Amino acid sequence: MEAASWSRTVEVLGQSGGCGSGSLIAPGLVLTALHVVAQSSGRAPVPGGQIRVRVLRDRQVHPVEVVWVGDRDLDAVLLSGDPGRLGRDLVPARWGELTCSAPTTQSKCSAVGFPKAAHRTFANPDGSQAVVHDNREIIGHVSAVTGINAAKYDVDVANSVPDGERLKKGWSGLSGAGLFCNEILIGLVQAVPDAWRNRTLWALPVRRLLELGDFTAAVAAHTGITPQLESADQSPLFHAPPVPHLSPSYLLSPQAEVVPFTGMDQELADLTSWCTSRRVVDVAVVFGPGGVGKTRLATELMRRMTQRRSPWTAGFLSDVQRVSGSLESLAANIRPLLLVLDYAETRVDQVEQVLRLFKSARHAYDKVRVLLLARPAQRWWKYLQLEWQGSPVMDRGTVVRLTASAAHSRAGNFNIATKAFRERIARFAAQGGPANYGESGSDPEAVDGGLSAEPTDELVVSIHMAALAQVLERTDVSAVDTIRPVDVLLAHETRYWRHSVRSHGLEAIFPRQSDLLRELVAVQRIVGAEERRDALNAVVAAFRFHDRDFGSLQLPDRDVMRRVEQMLADLYPATDGARWGAMSPDVLAAELIVRADRDTDGELVAHILPDVDLSPVQRHRAMTVLARATTHQPALADSVTRAVNAAPEALLAAAVDVAAELPPGDAVTWLNAIKPAAIQRSDGGYDTANQLRLIESLLDELVSGSSPTMEADPEVVPEVARDFTTGTPGHPSPTPKHFTLQLPPDAYPSGREPVPVRFYLESGAFVDPPRKQRMDHALSLLADESHRSNRALPAVKSVLLLPDGSIELNLATAAEAISPFQSQGPEAIWHCSSRRVLPPLSDGNSIPPAYPALVLMGWGPSVTLTFMDLEQVRRMDLHGPMKEVRQMLGELAFEFTQRPYARRPHIHVSGVPLRTGVTRYTTQHDTLEGALEAISSHADQTRSALRALGHTHVRDARVRDPWNDLWKPLVVLIGHEMTGDAGARLDHILHDGAPAGVGVVVRAPSSSQVATGQAVALDP
Secondary structure: OEOOOHHHEEEEEEOOEEEEEEEEEEOOEEEEOHHHHHHHHOOOOOOOOEEEEEEOOOOOEEEEEEEEEOOOOOOOEEEEOOOOOOOOOEOOOOEEEOOEOOOOOOOEEEEEEOOHHHEEEEEOOOOOEEEEEOOEEEEEEOOOOOOOOOOOEEEEEOOOOOOOOOHHHHOOOOOOOEEEEOOEEEEEEEEOOOOHHHOEEEEEEHHHHHOOHHHHHHHHHHHOOOOOEEEOOOHHHEOOOOOOOOOHHHHOOHHHOOOOOOOOHHHHHHHHHHHOOOOOEEEEEEEOOOOOOHHHHHHHHHHHHHOOOOOOEEEEEOOOOOOOOOHHHHHHEOOOEEEEEOOHHHOHHHHHHHHHHHHHHOOOOOOEEEEEEEOOOOHHHHHHHHHHOOEOOEOOOEEEEOOOOOOOOHHHHHHHHHHHHHHHHHHHHHOOOOOOOOOOOOOOOOOOOEEOOOOOOOOHHHHHHHHHHHHHHOOOOOOOOEEOHHHHHHHHHHHHHHHHHHHOOOOOOOOOOOOHHHHHHHHHHHHOOOOHHHHHHHHHHHHHHHOOOOOOOOOOOHHHHHHHHHHHHHHOOOOOOOOOOOOOOHHHHHHHHHHHHHOOOOOHHHHHOOOOOOOHHHHHHHHHHHHHHHHHOOOHHHHHHHHHHHOHHHHHHHHHHHHHHOOHHHHHHHHHHHHHHHHHOOOOOHHHHHHHHHHHHHHHHHHHOOOOOOOOOOOOOOOOOOOOOOOOOOOOOOOOOEEEEEEOHHHOOOOOOOEEEEEEOOOOOOOOHHHHHHHHHHHHHHHHHHHHHOOOOOOEEEEEEOOOOOEEEEEEEEEOOOOOOEOOOOEEEEEEOOOOOOOOOHHHOOOOOOOOOEEEEEEEHHHEEEEEEHHHHOEEEEEOOHHHHHHHHHHHHHHHHHOOOOOOOEEEEEOOOOOOOOHHHEEEOOOHHHHHHHHHHHHHHHHHHHHHHOOOOHHHHHHHOOOOHHHOOEEEEEEEEOOHHHHHHHHHHHHOOOOOOEEEEEEOOOOOOOOOOEEEEEEO
């Protein structure tokens, strides 16, 4: 099917020839200007009036009749013809408007019509003259903020225009042409203003038509789809509506809106109130199991918000990064904005990117609402709340929970769905689709027996699947030998695949009962493809698997492979800008995957996942898809285990990562499934042993029930990077002892409550070597760039190392980011994404990493490693029992001396028990007075040198003279209770002048005395 504007172009014919232009907005439906039809018929059009149109693409003439008429202000008219002949291959047009006042890349608009200046005169052999009405594509630019008062679009034409005496008359005949931007209809060309030297055209914005109920009703009556307004210039950022095609996958799509919205009235009312509340920017989440109706609820909310008297811009945000789309343009939207992120649990990075964008944009006018849809895996949400609650972009974080039984009336929904599916299939048939789509016939994929129309559960998707199966099968539901709705739907889906095979001329590749076609579609669903190269690699992998039993593999030639890949791309058109879409819903796709795997003796998944040609992105997607599928098809877990065991280096980490995206019960099932593969390979190196430790820790938390109460017990998992010296060979020792610390709220961005983290003792509880090296590398680059650009390093409250290796600097004050970190303007949070490729260090690592007094405080929410800079803190008071406080201080001494995150600082201790090997790197003081003298001496010497050099902070001096021991920080760990005059003297030393590169961690005074340092509570 095609969507380009030229293929939609028609010429409106009058009694003496062409007199205007029009656009096919759907099979059998033409939109043009009212004055064009009046001119063609010689009188004002009325419903039922007959005229003719000629399609540009095939030059065929079709009779049409008037079905809707505008007025003088809305110069538009709808014409209806035979949808089986007129525009039969076209999909319904998308409707949109321009919404960005400051686009990063200006979108081009185009219209194709028949202007008089393009008419050509030829001499016939008999000497008479013939006039050919040729077409012309007009290309130009339209500003979203021009022509607002007149409610018209000004089209500034960029290509050639009529000249000479023709001027304004030369445009005659272009009236009625559709104006498209990014293949979305945004306007109807109407007139040429007297000014602007004919380089500007006027167009009627189609949003004005969509404000009329009778117009949208007329379009819906002919297409079955109610038009919805989109942002045309920002469309690359959003999912497109699904392309209509006659398959169960499309008919069941919640975004296709085939079944009318029913139920969930209270949830819809709550979300509408959230949208219209006083806050400028806010976030909400809808939790619910797969198939309960989350996406359908969001789609209905979007429709209602875009149909308001003051319409909103709304859309499902794509997670595919495209060159033509930049999230920054969303901050320049001229209307209130509703962004929906489906599967939010798998897109936390993008969620935070959006929140950072609107936090820095400082919206002052139009509202922005970010709606997250997720299955009930709430660890990531707790972390998001912890970081953003109370900030300008999130109030408390509105939560809506959907349950199957509360979403709908089961019987009522079944009947409504049955009627809706029957009507839509009949409409497909009227537009040229297969008339026998609902009949089983003699198809080898047809199922035997009678259909059980009973849904398998209360989920919306199950009810709709049962209804669609009944419509397609047309059987007596009282039959004794019953079959499942999913069997009927897969049989019809297979027919759809074969139809596509025939249309692409690939019958020779796929014999009628070939398993290859099913395997290809299953692979497409499992691994996906954002780029064509990835798609071709997946096709090659599927062919390689299909012919795995042959000694010598001979793949089809490249041309055939490209045609097969194109067939798959056309089979399920992607809505998010990726190369491939995929079969849906999840439960139907899971059935397809398990059948393809079962019919290959459980080898499909085990062979495809380790394939060397798949990209890391495809492998991670595969794990996510299969993890969801196992909730419907537990048998798939065995195949996943074999795949992970075959290639643990490539698959195990991704398999563990996706556990965080699953509801607790499903996560336990998934982790138990992949655990045997980790056990078998745990003696194969650090990473597999570490992943086994992660699996065991996650299972311990999930089974113990600690996950839902993150406020009391943070969901953190240690990644232990050391030799396992205890336990059985090849198996790590038990989880080490840990303390729970309550860090100050500002340790995390936008924190309002103490942050719970776990601090592990005698465990080597630090980041694994690859992540540690990356953090060191990034901080060294930061120091190097600070020196090169003569910009001061900022003070940091904390450094956060995320599970994927991304690094966040939580600054004391907002500032423009220094490479390799990034920010949206001056911000207090700088980011270095794990996807960013770090350049090599200059001069052979001439500058050590910034912030050498960083100390790992523990594992925070969502397995985030939390570091604090003792130079910035100056004094940290540990509150807790004396024994445990001193034990923790001893562990800090070990961390600083054995595993520093930069050059080893000067370490002084007093009253702290030290582990073996630590003493030779520390200076020990028998008394508290001795430690205070050391602090005072270092501070005086450092401040004197800073004044002499004109520096305001030791960080600045360290960047310029990194190897001078004077600039190394002094870290002092004191196990004595800091009471009375000693505490006052310490505060005087630390705060009497500029920061001197000193960080002190002390045992806090008793409860009857006041602690003046940054408080950290220790709970053993």
